[in-house]
Structure formats: structure tokens, C-alpha cells
Amino acid sequence: IMELSYLTLRFTGSEADLEELYRKVNFQETLPQVRIALSGGVLLYALFGILDYTLVGDLFKTFFIIRFGIVIPFAALVTMLTFTGFYQKANQLLLFISFFLAGSGILAMIALAEPPVSYLYYPGIMLVLIMVFTLVPLRFPLTVLFGATTVSIYEIVSIFEQVPLKILINNNFFFISSCLLCMAAGYLLQYKSRRNFYLNHLLKCEKEKLDIVNQELEERVDERTLELQELNKVLKDSEKHYRDIIENINDAIFSMSPDGKLTYISPIIKNMVGYGVDEIVGQPFAKFIHPK
16 A cells, blocks of 8 residues: 555655655656746747737836746746756756746736736636646645645735625636646646556566566576586486496396387397397397297
8 A cells, every 4th residue: 555645645654765766756757748838838928928018008018027027037947947957956946936936927917907907817827827736746735835825815916906896706716716626636646646656666676576586596497407417417427337337248138128028138149149239129038038
């Protein structure tokens, strides 16, 4: 059974040592995904600048600075840092700051824009939430912190902006619902990722055990084969020794089958009876007994 804290999604107990290994493996597996998410996020954030140009009038320069002077440069910097060793050490902090700046930038635009234009910007926060919870490998506690902080700031900005109650309720319904759904999706994705890692780890451990057993079996087979080879050599030497004795003795030595046929006879028989071994072996023994 996988020992996992179901609150923080962290390996615990006897499997706490797996946490560091999981983070290393997960980092390598998700690095291409992070680069795509950051690059896509930068592109979307820049394209939404068209909305600023058409809606905010005199505030366009301010919004331009938020987008292209703060949020996008930092996200681009983080994207470049993913190709360095520093990113591996500080990836969680860098990702959190990058997306927090993106969300805070939109919240700042909402605070600066006049109603009803400001009401049009809140869906952008939902897009940021979707990316944080599902597309980047921020650890679950950090994603929860991000979601809670973003929602709280949005509520403060809405109260400060004196958003009409009906619009506030409507926006909150979709905003908070999206946040909770994204949180659930992010939780399940991270749980599945850890479970797959755990199962693969178990398979790897079992394979290593099996490899050890196979290696031991191969060594035993090699040892047994060597022993059999040595025994065969001893048997062959012994057989040669006794064959030499039998073939050079002056008396004929023979063996026969239960039905009375000769199966072996020493070569000396040719000198005794004039028949060769090939002529005698296979013949009935009675054939060579002199009749009375």
C-alpha cells in the first residue's frame, strides 16, 4: 500500500525516502511541459493586450507596462532559466512567482479599469488558475496557496471597486467553482503521477530482485555444469582405463542381453576363435558353444 499524505500528496512513513527520488524523476519528465506552458502563457498574455488597446483608453500605457514590462519578461526569464541548473533548485519558487505575477497583473488591471470594463478581465484569472493546477508541476500545497490567495485578492479588489452585488455573485460563482474544479483536477493529476511513479518503482525493485535470482541460478547452473563436466571426464578416464585392461587381458570377457545375445566381447577373441568382434556381437551366445 502506498504510504502517502492525502492532504499534502507527499510520500510518508517507510516510503518517505521516495519523495526526493520522485521529485527528481517528475522534474525531468515535466520539464518540456513546463517550457510549453510558459511559452503558451506568454503568448496568450501578450495577445490579451489587444483587449487593453480597445477598452481601457488612457490606461493602455499602464496596462502595457504590467503586461510587457513585468509579467511577460519574468515569465520569459523563467523559461530561459529552465535550461540551467539553477532552475532545478528553485523551480517551485520561480513557477509560483511567475504565475502569481500573472494573476496579480490581471487583478491590478481589474482594480485600475473603470466599470463595466473591469468586469471583463476576471476570466483571465480563471485561465491562470487552469494553468497552475493542471499544466505546471507546482506541488499541491503551493497550488492551494495560489488559489486561495488569488481568490482573496479578487474579493478585496471587488469590494474596493464596489462591484454590484449581482455581478459579484455571478463572477464569484464561476470564479470559485472554476478554482475548486481546477483544484480537484490538479489533485487527481498529481495523485495519479505519484501512484504511477510508485508502481513503476515497485516493478523496478521486483525486476532487480528477479535479476539477482536469475544471476544466482545462472551461477549455480555454471557450477553444476562444471561439476558434470569433471565427472564425465573422470568417467571417461575410468572407462578408458578399464577398457584398456579388458582389451589387453589374455582371457575373453563378454556380456550378453537377457535373450542370450552377445552385446560385448573383448578383441582377444579373434586370436582365440578366429572370429572378429563385429562378427560375434549381436549373435546368440549358444551359437558359439561346441555341441557335445
